[in-house]
Amino acid sequence: MLAMLETGVMQKPELDGSASNGEDYDPYVCSLSPEMKLLAKEDLHEDDNIRRQALAQFREWIAKHPHIKKCRTDAIFLLRFLRCRKFSVPSACEMLERYLTLRQVNPHWFQNLDINDPAINEIFDAGYLVPLPQRDAAGRKVIFSVAGAFDPYKFTSAQMVRVHSMICESLLDEEDSQVSGYVHVNDESGMNMGFVSLWSLTDLRNIVKTIQNSTPMRHKETHFVNIPHYANRVIELAVSMLSEKLKKRIIVHKNVESLRSKIDPAILPKEYGGTVPLADMIKEFKAKIQQRRAAILALDDMQIEITKDSAKLLGHDSGDIDAGVVGSFRKLEVD
Structure with missing residues (x-):
């Protein structure tokens, strides 16, 4: 007890x-x-x-x-x-x-979220996903993703989700974030063809449903930058499954310069116009995850x-995505 x-x-x-x-x-x-x-x-x-x-x-x-x-x-x-x-x-x-x-x-997605797990640790250290140290002008936590830092030939989609889940659980008890919400910034420039086959349509549908219906996060903005042409369809498919409210909060940028017009460059990693190198941000946040490790693992007791x-x-009772969804993508507006 x-x-x-x-x-x-x-x-x-x-x-x-x-x-x-x-x-x-x-x-x-x-x-x-x-x-x-x-x-x-x-x-x-x-x-x-x-x-x-x-x-x-x-x-x-x-x-x-x-x-x-x-x-x-x-x-x-x-x-x-x-x-x-x-x-x-x-x-x-x-x-x-x-x-x-x-x-x-x-x-396989949501339990035993341990930073000391070798795969999770390697993916995190590579810089695939890290919350930025400074909040944006509206007080929101910014979660930064670099697709090129994830090796789809070495790691699975489940391991990718586990990294996301671990980081989310490390943040969800922050009261400021509960109130102000989250901003997601995704640099897709390193996305290769391995990503296209990483996800089944059923898993993609289920994880999108999880994001909008079951994860207690207020998603305020999602930014995509440098999307390769061959990845457009994958991202458009995922976006087509979102609620209309979340669709309206997606901003697609052609390049980093466009991103910096929406996100204060000062809070971004040095590689994107800020002052703090991404490696230092990873090291700093990893220390915070280690502090939260026991609390995150204790969630498995529920x-x-x-x-x-x-x-x-x-909402998993309707089978795979209707075949008609594929190919009927909404055109994403690009800033």
């Missing part, structure tokens, strides 16, 4: 009426700056009263859920989902249920009973 308390993963208690009043949980201490509190109020409808009531309702729902056996119930974890869903408790509950189910249905309705919950 002590180990569970230390990681924040709790055996689900029997509901005895006390779970809803918050007395059985550590008190929440807000770490947001006054500016972030204002943004949370304006954008997410969050204030002390709404947050307190939503957390109580969320915890009561978890305690009553017939299939959730173990789950983190600390405020920071639950606020991932509440803030992502602008404090709609039913919507946040649905996202948490999907999140827990996905972790168990797809352990447990939900998988039922016959799980596939329906995840």
